[in-house]
Amino acid sequence: MTTAVRVRGLTKRYGDVQAVGGIDLDIRTGEVFAILGPNGAGKSTTVEILEGYRSRDSGEVSVLGVDPGTPTREWRSRIGVVLQTANDVAEATVRETVRHFARYYPRAEDPDEVIERVGLTEKADKRIRQLSGGQRRRVDVALGVIGAPELLFLDEPTTGFDPEARRRFWELIRSLALRGTTIVLTTHYLDEAEALASRVSVVAGGRVVAEGEPATLGGRASAKARVSWSDGGERRTLETETPTRTVLELTHRFDGEVPELTVTRPSLEEVYLQLVEAPA
Template structure:
């Protein structure tokens, strides 16, 4: 995964006096799942729309699959897949008709029936999209986004409305696409989803990248203190420590064996993310 699919340097976008994107730099490698996190208004959507070729930038260099998305060619567009945050599929057609229709726009589409099955809608193939639940319609959007075998796939809150089983099935599809060389840009408010899927991510606040890394080590997460919790004689006990094994051994000796309701945890991705946002807001 050394070849770069997306290269961004000094990206800037303003709306009047408001600076939405303020000098972003990042790279996305081929076959990489890349997460973009940030609070509402941080500049995530503007950045993604520029990469997709749907919004013009004010300054900076952007290379997406070897082209400038500000001047996209027709072949370049066929190499991009997008799952929009809002539903885009018309409701009067059936699921099968919809997916087969969009397949015709691409030179080498995947098998529509295979994709319908992968998003968990095989039993709804002949149902009109408008009759489906919100989560099921969302799955149709996902099917349309991946039908063209995209080299670069943009996912904006892709599993909104999915039940837990459907989310897990979708995660498997995304991993298989990445294993096949598809680069994926993921924006999601489900941090467990980002943690499960992303190889690397950036956190954007006020148009700037405040941290970049992989989910396991982001913001010093891997070396942060652990929390050891258990049920003591007088109620719940909790201790933060750099040496959780030592503390567990001490507790085991104290309890003469099994430690009641023992848990050992380090900060979650959500803990680190919320801490970063709070730190940036305080600094402002």
């Protein structure tokens, strides 16, 4: 499997503040890779360096085989970017805006098809200023994918989306991944990372503190399970490494159905909070 993004020893300082303190990353071609971390952790600085918008102090960076510190026009045509905040042309319509940006790319998608995929067909002839915040965010996504990018950066892409719009966006991302697009996602929605990403990297204090599949991150798959049930009106919980045996014992005790039985392992959110709150 080829590598779309390779980072070794990346550092960046702002005066006395060390924003990025030696990050290593390997992002495979065609995967959805999520970078998670609290505000100020260094993830946005890292992504901006990968996009070619910010210089680094030291380290080796390769994005689609090119150093983003010396980007070319051809390289920029191969990537798509959805920034956390964007300035749009308020008086232009959705269709005018997407068609305009399509002209910048040699292999652009059909603007009307992209507008449909982000759920804005009914708003295509509306001026941008007439859209809600969530609808404007969908325009940002449309502009990010209009160039049929090989690599797509998404920085908090579903901020302002309602639940239905978020689910529709997830389907769009899955369809892009099936077509071979590499996607780098930063998000504060852990359910979004779990639903979309094949691997995640957790950044805290300017360093990677954990990396892996969402289901196994931080030892999640091998952590003790919590078995909970109702007993005489009281809720009881047992942490165990053998949940199947515990459930079997409870089944015998209750002679069949165990009242309000649940079996869970630590959620991605619980593991994430432990990782970012751990002392350096």
